[in-house]
Amino acid sequence: RLVIDPVTRITGGLRVEANVTNNRITEAYLAGTTVRGVELILAGRGPRGAWALTQRICGSCSVAHGIAAVRAVEHALDYSISSSSQLIRNLMHGTQYIHDHIKHFYQLQVLDWVDVISALKADVKATLTLSESINKAARTPHNYFAQIQNQLQELSNNNQLGIFKQAYWGHPAYLLAPEANLMIITHYFEAISWLREIVKLNTIFGGKYPHPNFVVGGTGYPIDLTSDSALNFKRLSQVRDIIIQINTFINQVYVPDTLAIVAGYKNWTKQGEGLGNFLTYGDFPLPDAGGIDGMLIPAGVILGRNLKSIQHPDLKNNKEIQEYISRSWYDYAQGPTSGLHPQSGETNLKYSGPQPPYQHLNTDHAYSWSKAPRWNGYAMEVGPLARMLILYANEQHQAKGLIDQALITLDLPLTALFSTMGRILSRALEAQFISMQMLDWYEHLLANIKHGDTNTFSNANWNSIPWPRNVQGIGSAESPQGALAHWVDVHNGVIKNYQIVAASTWNVSPRDHQDQPGACEAALQDNHTVYDIQQPLEILRTIHSFAPCLTCAVH
Numbered sequence: 001r002l003v004i005d006p007v008t009r010i011t012g013g014l015r016v017e018a019n020v021t022n023n024r025i026t027e028a029y030l031a032g033t034t035v036r037g038v039e040l041i042l043a044g045r046g047p048r049g050a051w052a053l054t055q056r057i058c059g060s061c062s063v064a065h066g067i068a069a070v071r072a073v074e075h076a077l078d079y080s081i082s083s084s085s086q087l088i089r090n091l092m093h094g095t096q097y098i099h100d101h102i103k104h105f106y107q108l109q110v111l112d113w114v115d116v117i118s119a120l121k122a123d124v125k126a127t128l129t130l131s132e133s134i135n136k137a138a139r140t141p142h143n144y145f146a147q148i149q150n151q152l153q154e155l156s157n158n159n160q161l162g163i164f165k166q167a168y169w170g171h172p173a174y175l176l177a178p179e180a181n182l183m184i185i186t187h188y189f190e191a192i193s194w195l196r197e198i199v200k201l202n203t204i205f206g207g208k209y210p211h212p213n214f215v216v217g218g219t220g221y222p223i224d225l226t227s228d229s230a231l232n233f234k235r236l237s238q239v240r241d242i243i244i245q246i247n248t249f250i251n252q253v254y255v256p257d258t259l260a261i262v263a264g265y266k267n268w269t270k271q272g273e274g275l276g277n278f279l280t281y282g283d284f285p286l287p288d289a290g291g292i293d294g295m296l297i298p299a300g301v302i303l304g305r306n307l308k309s310i311q312h313p314d315l316k317n318n319k320e321i322q323e324y325i326s327r328s329w330y331d332y333a334q335g336p337t338s339g340l341h342p343q344s345g346e347t348n349l350k351y352s353g354p355q356p357p358y359q360h361l362n363t364d365h366a367y368s369w370s371k372a373p374r375w376n377g378y379a380m381e382v383g384p385l386a387r388m389l390i391l392y393a394n395e396q397h398q399a400k401g402l403i404d405q406a407l408i409t410l411d412l413p414l415t416a417l418f419s420t421m422g423r424i425l426s427r428a429l430e431a432q433f434i435s436m437q438m439l440d441w442y443e444h445l446l447a448n449i450k451h452g453d454t455n456t457f458s459n460a461n462w463n464s465i466p467w468p469r470n471v472q473g474i475g476s477a478e479s480p481q482g483a484l485a486h487w488v489d490v491h492n493g494v495i496k497n498y499q500i501v502a503a504s505t506w507n508v509s510p511r512d513h514q515d516q517p518g519a520c521e522a523a524l525q526d527n528h529t530v531y532d533i534q535q536p537l538e539i540l541r542t543i544h545s546f547a548p549c550l551t552c553a554v555h
Contacts, residue, residue, distance in 0.1 A: 002016075002536060003015070003359075004016040004536060005033070007548075009540075009544060010547075010548050010550060011058060011548075011549040011551050012034065012551040012553070014032065014543070016028065016539060016543065017029045017360060020530055024528065025530065025539075029363045030368065030518065031369075031510070032368045032369040032370040032508065034550070035349060036551065037349070038054060038057050039497075039499060040347055045495050046495070047076070047488055047495050048464075050073065050486075051065070051216075054066070054068070054555075055210075055211045057500075057555045058551045058552050060100055060103075060210070061480065061484075061503075062212070063096040063202065063206075063212060064093065064096065064477050064480065065479075065484070065486075066214040070475065071473075071486075072473040072474055073475070074216055074217070074473070075474055075475060076488060077467065077471065078461070079460070081218045082455045082457075083448055084455060085219045087287060087445040088205050088445065089219065090438075091441050092202050092205050092206060093283070094284070094441070095438075097430070097431065097480050098198060098431050098434060101254075101428070102194075102249070102254055105424070108544060109424070110261075112541045113264075113265060113541070114185055114261075115169050115170070115174040116152065116185055118169070119149065119178055119181040119182035120156060123178075123179060124146045124182075127182045130180060130183055131145075131183050135252050135253070135256040144186065148182070149182055171531070172531060173537050175264050180260055183260075184260065187253050190253070194245070201238075204221075205239075206221070207221075216462070217461070217462060222454075222457070223454040239442060243438045244439075250432050254431060255431075259409060259425075259428075261421075262412075262424065263410055266416075268541070269416035269419045269421045271526055271527035271528060272419050272423075272523045272526055272527070272528070272541075273422075273523060274517075274520075274522030274523035274525065274526045275378075275379055275380065276302075277301075277378050278380065278385065279300075279381070280387050280390045280478060281299050281313065281477070281478060281484070281485060282295040282300075283297050283478035284296035284297055287444065297391065297478055298391075300312060300313070300390040302386070302390065302393065303378065305415075307389065310390065313375060315476055315485055318344070319341075320341075321342065322341055323339060323340055323373045324339045324512040326366070326511075326512060326513040327366050327367055328372060329351045329353060329366050330349060331346075331349075331350040333348075336366075336513075339374065343472060343489070345487065345497070345499035367510055368508075369553075369554040370550075371501075372511065372512040374512060379512070379517065380506055381507060381519035382483040383423065383507065384423065384426040384480075385417060385422055387478060388430055392414075402429045402432055420545045424545055467490070480547070481552070483506065484552075485500070486498070486500050502553055503549070504548050504550060504552045507546045507548060508553050509553075520543060520548065524543070528542065
């Protein structure tokens with residue numbers, strides 16, 4: 001029984017217990033080890049401010065939670081927003097996608113594939129040649145890689161590796177050449193300062209980051225080209241500059257680095273799939289109702305890898321999405337074996353696990369603070385891979401072109417996407433896809449302003465006095481980690497019940513009443529051999545491919 005607790009380089013507390021026979025994983029169990037209770041905190045409060053509290057579930061996913069919360073209330077009140085408001089929300093949400101995907105790749109995941117100590121052996125000239133060969137558009141200073149290598153060498157000599165110290169350097173599963181390791185770890189440092197710059201887009205539109213400001217009925221930032229305290233010419237120019245920076249870094253650094261890693265680890269395109277079931281709610285509404293069902297990313301369900309048969313989820317149908325708790329530390333009034341649709345969901349905490357410190361969880365019973373959501377009884381995977389597959393199945397030409405070109409470059413079949421490495425590649429291609437749309441949204445916003453459409457807020461239903469006595473709403477979104485939805489029940493102007501099913505609630509869910517594993521558990525059980533159980537690098541690789549956010553999962 002192999003135990004990792006806590007899993008690092010993720011958000012929140014995650015424990016993994018895996019049964020290993022002859023170094024092969026036979027069963028895996030994921031446990032969310034903390035609980036938040038945000039749904040309970042929201043009860044009795046005004047719904048118009050729910051976005052501010054739900055954002056505090058997670059600093060990384062705050063834009064997605066803010067958008068889902070305002071959409072839930074707007075749906076409950078039949079509240080429409082202007083075209084310019086929607087474009088601004090899209091730009092903010094798209095920026096979070098880019099920020100999250102690149103942060104996750106470089107700061108949280110790349111060390112699973114890149115050996116930092118090996119980079120000290122790299123030939124600097126050969127590294128420069130490698131960099132220019134995979135990215136002919138970039139112009140790297142001649143001494144750029146040498147500077148990073150010298151800094152790493154100094155840290156190593158002084159035993160001051162810091163965040164790089166407690167790792168599995170030298171593990172035989174690291175396959176990249178020293179030059180590739182140096183190139184990518186150099187971009188690791190470059191990404192840190194770059195990420196700080198691009199979030200300025202969300203500080204322009206939302207006042208701050210993380211947890212930018214939202215408002216039911218639109219956005220909280222007016223458009224007035226002559227005002228110093230509104231969206232004016234100067235700030236519009238700043239937004240455009242940031243979008244150009246985003247496209248440049250993704251095309252010249254992030255995607256080439258991802259392709260280099262996939263090319264070096266093609267064996268990881270044959271393991272780590274698990275379920276083969278994928279779910280999206282759809283997102284990025286298009287003001288002109290273009291795209292598919294008015295969304296850039298459509299809603300859809302794929303079962304058993306079948307891209308030719310796409311089903312459509314209905315978040316209102318109380319038989320489709322249900323949350324189970326037979327292996328979770330909660331209780332339902334009807335008992336732990338029943339499933340509840342989130343609109344009538346319950347949050348009753350009931351810890352029944354061992355008292356710490358303990359050696360193992362009793363995984364035959366409740367073992368996690370995450371619930372187990374299911375769609376029509378199926379465990380589902382959500383996230384960038386699910387979205388890119390849905391786009392591909394719907395033959396969205398830009399997304400399909402990016403996928404096809406990457407697979408041709410790598411000499412891989414489409415089935416390679418159903419894997420640990422497929423998630424990593426899909427995340428990079430999705431970032432590229434979203435960045436392509438951001439310039440279109442920006443140009444659309446400029447066109448609106450040119451034609452006098454500067455309205456960013458409607459107060460039509462802001463006053464709660466004429467609200468119906470009882471209203472319910474659903475706010476769905478696609479967070480960077482996957483499908484996210486908020487269900488709100490408003491009674492006499494205040495929240496009676498608030499339920500959230502986050503992306504990581506789907507992906508790191510425990511087993512359910514039918515003993516079905518969640519997506520990440522199933523992926524770890526798919527063709528995983530652990531070379532050294534004292535250094536379970538293989539487990540980290542697959543877990544990190546989901547970009548799990550446990551603070552969201554156990555909200």
